[in-house]
Amino acid sequence: MMTLRTEDPLLHSARREALVVLGVWLAACVYTIGYCYAFGYGRDPETLSFVLGFPDWVFWGIVTPWSLSTAVSIWFAMMFMSDEDLGAEPEEDEAGNIIETEAAHG
């Protein structure tokens, strides 16, 4: 990198978190659609079994990953995602007029 100053720590952690999230999304997508397609599509209804009243493919293909995703989301928010200072606003105008009026020229 040609910059002299270090990259903002928030940017660094936010990027890392975004990648993890997109990974979770991809995993959820592949598993859920894959499972449902394999076991739910074109299925002979006579062969359906039911788990807690859900057709088997709905239970294993959707209810289960949904519960898992919820657990992962909670882990992500509580353990993985870091807290950061969001910073202050520039040139706060006491009078309450538009903030930083002239920056648009920059």
Next chain:
Amino acid sequence: MDETTANSAGLGTFVALLIFIAASVWLGTLAQRVVEKGSFLKGYFLGNRGLGAWALALTATVQSGGTFMGFPSMVYSSGWIVALWIASYMVVPITGFGVLGKRISQLSRRTGAITVPDLVRERFGSPAAGLMASLLILLFMSFMMVAQFKAGALVMKISWPGSGALALAEDGDGLDKYYYLGLGIFSLTVVGYTLIGGFLAAVWTDLFQSVMMFIGVMILLPLTVIAAGGLPAASQRLAREVAVRPLSAELREENKAHVEAVEQPLHHLDAALRRYADEHDGRLPQSLADRSRDDGRVEAVSLRLGEPQFLAEAPHAEAMPDAETLRYFGADSTIDGLTSQQRTLVALTEKDSRGWQSALYSNGKIVTGKMSRPGALATGPGPFEFLPLGIAVSFFFQWVFAGLSSPAGLVRIMASKSTPTIRRSIVLLAVYNMCIYLPLIVICICGRTLIPDLQEQQSDEIIPRLALLSTSPLPGGSLIAGLILAAPFGAVMATVSTYLVVIASGLVRDVYLRFINPHAGEAKIRWLSHLMMVIVGAAALGANLNPPRYLQTMVILSGTCAATSFFAPAMMIAYWRRATAPGAMAAMIGGVFSSLSLYAAGWVKYHEIKAFSPLGLDPIIWGLAISSLLGVVTSLCTEPPDEARLSRLFDAPAPQAAAAEV
């Protein structure tokens, strides 16, 4: 037709709705007090960046009247496959806040941005890119908002005592005096409280309705599951069902002779089955083929003519349907009374030359029309090819990317208080989504057992009807039903007021203050903001006096365009130093253009408003891909952005802090 369901809401419903409206107005005035504390613009349009976890979690994602009307209706008509359609909501809590949340809140503070176009302009230093964002947002949001007004008016109409509603159809002539009355009250309320409290009023009413919706679902879940005899029973019943699109009255009339020729034998079969059931404790025979029990008694009903068996004694034995053309589903079922609402499928004829089939149900009802294959409601891709694989994949993109980059959602994120707020929001929303969507699916699956006869255009009312039906035996049931009914109304109000704020802020902040009068004083800005909301509200009201025919399609189109045109720019804003203003503009245009052209191609190809989907994938995926590609390529081909601006937005704020970090 279905005289056993309550056909009009009681007084309690109306009272509940009034309470809801009053609460919203009250929240609006509360919000006003908070707004008055800071600068007008930032307070009115961004709530002084003070959103807490609850407000952020339960309001920032794509929730609208659709959650309580469109989605349940879909589960009702298409069955379990809709669970896959909505499944990506399992990750919406982390994608919605985890991908862009922290960075967008930081950037909006560093740039002082109040609106999404503000952010675009400041990040790229380009008024042109900002203007383009404003215009696109104004365009998309307007369509989406106009459609919500109609939904609001319709809910209002349902709860009007004595309107005889709950028989209204989405199309048809639902446009009577109750509709206009509903529209008037709805518009006044929503414009009124939004005008008073601005952004915070929109957020708080949104939060309020989300909580009400949660309570509604939690009440409705046990009531419907118990009434349906448990989920396993409802589920098993559904697995034998067929989804039906009955012939329209006109088609039936035109083909009267044909339809009667098919249905008449089913009537005879029904009569024979009833006689059989009378002698067997109401049970239906195991099959229609010959089968004798060990003790010599005939256990089955024979369809073969001339056989000296059960049916041979039936008065119309010679007119019985031919076993070859009939599938029998009655094994292990019981016959139901002729007036019973509940029913199971008993027999289904083969498709005729027109593709029509007739079904006989255990309550003697006979329906003719297009039918799905049996069991389609419990397997993929659902009845009538509801969700082919490509579309299933598309919806995993749709909800996630439309949610994380929707302008209305981004504004909420900009208004969040701090990163702990964002983290808590993820937890709240993860739990909330799981407790709303899965139970809603269960409720509507049970709903199909409880109220099996709703046709396509009526099925929007499944939740209101279930609420009325299942709460009627309870003390204060009418009021409980009212609260459940009020939830979609609240959802619609919240959506409208969110859009109102975004549109008004766009007109005032991004157009007027930027291009017409940059030095307007606060009093003028305030006055103008109010005026804009009234004008926008009046315009939406006007459009709904005679709702445009293709409104729903325009809404879908707008939603697709919004998702495809803002995801790539938002990612470029947040994470990519090399992104340039022309790149962002190319990405926005690319998203709109690709979505529009796929719909145009669909128009040419199918002669109806329907997207052309290359490789079976929806326009949203193509739009996202093309938009991202254009954004990247154009950025790389244009001059690198100003390093000083980048440094301000991408580097650690102070050198000494940065040194300590390494």
